Amino acid sequence: MPVIEVYPERLSRFLGIDVDLKQLVNDLPWLATDIEDVGENFVKIEYNPNRPDFSSHPGIARAYAGFLEIKLGYPEVDVAEPKIDFYFNEELKSIRGVLCSAVVRNIQLSEEDLKEIINIQEVLHQGIGRNRRKVSIGIHDLDKIKPPVYYIAADPEKTSFKPLGMDRSMTLNQILSEVDKGVEYGHIIKSFEKYPLIIDSAGEVLSFPPIINSELTRLTPETRNLFIDVTALDEYYASRALNILLYALSDMGGSIEAVRIIYQDGSVKTYPDFKPREISVEAGYIKSLLGEDLDNTEIYRSLLKCRFSVKNDGETFYVRIPPYRVDVMHKVDLVEEVAIGHGLWRLTPTYPRSVTIGSKHPETVLQDRVRMVMVGLGYTEVFNFIITSEEKNYHRVRRPVTERVRLANSSSTELTMLRDSLLPCLIWNLSLSRHEKYPQRIFETGPIVKAEGDKGFSIKLSIAGVSTHSSASFSEAKAVVLSLLNSLGVEKPCFEKSDDPLFTPGRAANVFYEGKLLGVFGEIHPEVLELNGLENPAIGFEIELDSFINKCSKL
Template identity: 40%
Template sequence: MPVITLDYDDLKELGIDIDRERLIEVLPMMGSDIEDFDDEGIKVEFFPNRPDLLSVEGVARSLRGFLGIETGMPSYDVPESDIEVTVDESVLNVRPHLGMAVIENVRFTDKKLKQVMEFQEDLHWVIGRDRKKVAIGIHDLDRVEPPFVYSGVEPEGVTFTPLESVCEMTPREILEEHPKGVAYAHLLRDHERYPLITDKNGDVLSLPPIINGELTKLTTETERILVDVTGTDERAVNQALNIICTSFAESGGVIRSVTVRRPESELRLPDLTPKEMSVSVSTASHITGIELDAAEIKELLMKARMDASIVSPDEVLAVIPAYRVDILHEVDLVENIATQYCIGRIEPLIPEVATIAEEDNWNRADKFIRDVMVGLGFQEVMSLMLTSEESHYQKMRLEEDERVQVAQPISQDRTMIRKSLLNGLLEFLEDNRHEDLPQRIFEVGDVVYIDPKAETRTRTVKKLACAITHSSAGFTEIKSIAAAVVENLGYEFRVEPLDHPSFIRGRCASIESEGESSRIRGFFGEVHPEVVTNFNLEYPVIALEIEFEEK
C-alpha cells in the first residue's frame, strides 16, 4: 500500500499543531498504519480506498475534522478560465476520456515537487491501475499557449523532447528507447495512433499515458499549473482530477475550470458537485453497537468533513464532497461515523449465543490431503490469493482470459484473484532458489473463476498443487507422484496426453476421475523451460495441479 511521509512542519502549516506523541496516537484511529517516524516526520500507510489521503494536504484536511478543528464539507470555489481543450475524434479509440483543470497560486519547493510526484504515482496505482485506466500529467502552464488539442497521432507523426531527456524523439522511439516508454509501451502497442496533448503552436505537453514533455517540466519557479488526466474510464478520470485539484486547494491553490470540447458534448471541469446519501440512525446504531441519535450522527458526519442535516429522528442526509470517492453505500457512511466516534472507544462484546461446533467436511478433506502430501515428502507453503496478470499469465505462457480483478490494488503484484496455484509455487521456488535441492513443495487452497450462472457471478474451487525442482527432475517422477496422490485420495488413476502452454509438449498429461462425493481433474508434467526462466530458476521443474469439485 502507498506509504506517505508527513513532515511535522507541513502539518503545522496546514493547521495541525499537535505534538508527535499525540499524532502517533491519533493517526491509527483514522485508519492508517504507522510505518516509521523520526524528529522530522512520520511515515504512514493508508488503505487504497482513500486516495484522497495520499497527500499531506488530504491527511491534514481529515485530521482537522477528526480533531474538531474544522468540521463540515470544505468549500472550493472554481471560477472559469478562458482555457479550452478539444478532444479530437482520432483519439477516441485509444484513450477517449480527458479531464483538465488550471491551478494558480501554487508554491513549489524541492520538497514539494517530490511530494507531488509521489502523490501522482500513488494515484496512478490506486485509481489508474498502473496508468491503464488513468494517467496524470502536471505542467507548467506558463510554458505553453492555449487552446489545447488532445488527438491521436501516428507513431512517427511528430517529434518532441520527453521529460528527463535532451533530444527530440518520435512517439515510437519513446516507446522503444526511453525508460518510461519501455515500461508502459504495452498500453499503446496495439494502437495505430498514440494520444498527444499539444498547444496552440503545436508544442507537445504530454504523450499520455507514457510521459510529459520536457517543455512543461515543473520547477520551483512554477506558479500556474495545468493538470491533465486521461484514461479509459470517465468516472476514474474525474475522480483523479477532483482529488488532485482539491489537494492543491488545501495549500492555497486557486482552481479554475477548463472547457473540454468533445465531439458529442461540452464539459466544464473539474466538476466538484457533491453527492447526497441518507443514513439510517437505527442502522448505524445496530452496526456500530453504539446508541446514537440523529444529532450525534450529524455531528460525527461533519467531523468526517461532510455536511449533514436531520431529515427525521431515524434519517440523516449526508452531503459528500467530490473527492470522497470511497463513499458508495450507506455502510460506508456508518464506517465514517464509527471512525469519528473513535474506534478505540467502542467496547468489544462477546455475543450471547451458544453453538456446538462441528468440523466442516471440506476442512476434514483439506487435512487428509495435507497428510497425504506430507507423507510423500512434501513441505506445505501458503501463498496469497491475490496475484498479478504478469505472474499468472505472461510468465506461465498463458493467454489472458476472464478473471476477478482488484478494483483498487495495493501494489503492482496484487491485481487479480488467482485461478491457479502453480505460479504461486514457482514464485516460492524463485524466492528460495538459494536453498539446497531438491525442493518439494505443495499448497492446498482456493481459486476463483468467473461464472455468470452463479448468484455472485463467481465460483470458488479448491485445488491442490505441488512442484519439485532438482537437476534430474522429469516426467516419470511427477507421474509416480500423481499416481500416489490420486490413489491415496481414493480415486482411480487415469491419464491422457495434454498439450498445455506451461509445460513441455509431449511431457504433460491430464487427470480426470470421480469419487463417491466429488470429482477431480487436473494435469501434471515437466514445466516449460521458458516458464522456468521467467521465474529465474536454474533447474528443471515438474509440477502437478488438481481441482476438486463436489457432485
C-alpha cells in the same frame, strides 16, 4: 501499504493552528492510520490505499481539522468558468479514450509543495491509476502553453519532442526504448499503431501520456499557473483522481478553473466534476453495527467531523460525499466514519454473548486431508484463478462448449467465464512448464461452478491432478484415484468406461460410489497433448468432493 512522513510545522500551515509532534503521535492513529516510525521532527504514518487523499499534508490536514473540530462539514471549493478548450480526437477512443482537465491559477509553490505534488501524482498513478495503465496525470506550467490544447493520435516515428529531464529531442519510439519512464510504462501503449499526444495551438508537445511530460512545461518554484491533464480508460476514476489533486492544490492556495473538453461530434464536457454523491444511512443500522446507543445528535456531529454534509430526516441521515473521498461506496463505509468521528477510543469493548470454541470448517478439513494424500503421492499443489476462458476450458482440451457461467463485463479474452472443471487449467500449467524436469505431477483442490439452466448455478468442491512423464499410463491414474478414495473411506468404488473427449478412447473411466458419479480419470488424449505442446504421455483425474465433506470430519 502507502506511507507518508508528516511534519508538524508543515501540517500546521494547512490547519491554521500549531500542533506538535507529540500531539500528532497521539491523534493520527484515531484517523484510521498506523504509526510506522517517529523521527526527530516527523511522524511516518501508514494509511489505507483507499485513502489516496492522505498522500499529502493538505489531505491529512483536511481530515484532521474535522477531528479537532476546527472545521466541520463539507469542504466547498469554488470553480471558475472555463477559459480554455481542450479538443479530443476520436482516434483516441480505442487507444486511451478518457480525458479530463482543469486549470489552477495564482498558486505559489515552494520546493516542498513541488515535491508533495509529485508525490500525490505518483500515489494516484500507483493506486487509482493501476501503475498508469488505468489513469495517468500530467501537470504543466500553463504560462508556457498557447491554448487551445489538443489530444491527438500521433505517428510514433514522425513525432518528436524533448522529454522531461532530457537534453535532446526524441521520437516517441525512441522515448519508449531509451528513457527510463518509457521502458517502464511503454507496454501500456506499444500495441497501438499511433500513440496519444497532447499539444498546444503552436504544435508544441505538452505530454506523451501515460509515459512522460515535455521539458517545455516543467514545473518550477516560479510557476504560478498550472494546466492539468488526466488521460484514462475509466472516466469515474479519472475524474476522482483529478478531484483529489485539485483539492490539495486548492488547499495550497490555488484557484480552480474548469476546462471544456470538446469532441469531434460537437458534444462538450466540463471538468472538474465536483458534484457530490449522496448516500443514505439509517440510525438503527449504525447503532447495530457499532454496538453503541448513539443518539441522532451524536451521529450527526460525528459525520460533520468527518467532513460530510448531512441532513437528518427522522431516523435517516442523507450524507453528501466530498468528491475526493473515493473510499466511501456504501452505507457501511459511513458507519466506519461515524465511529471515527465519535472517537474510536470511546467505543465500548464487549464480550460476545456466547463463548464458543472455533474449529476448521468441514470443507477445510477435507481439503487438508486430500492435500496430505496428494503430497504423499509425490504431487505438488498449484493454484489457478477460478476465472478462465473458453479457449482454455474447452478448445485446448477437446471439450465441447456447453452452458457455463460467463462474465458480463469481461475486459479480457483470457477471463470470460468461471471454470467448471479443474483439469483444463492443470493441463495449461503443464504446457507452461514443459521445458522443466520430468516427471511432473501437480494437483489442485478448489471450487468449480456448474451452470444449471433456469436454476442458476451450483458451486462444488473438487480435486484434480495430472502427471506427465515417459511412462505415464492408465494404471498409474487408477492407482492414484484408488489411494485418494481409500483415504476418504471409499472401499469399493465402481468403474465404467468414459467417453470424456479430454481422454484417450478406451483408456478412461468414470468413478461411481453408492450409485453416484464421483469423477473421471485416464490417459490424456494425444490431440490434447499436441494442442498444449506436450511431448510426453500424460494422465489426469478429477473427483468431486462434496459427498465427503461431512464424512471427512468423522474419519
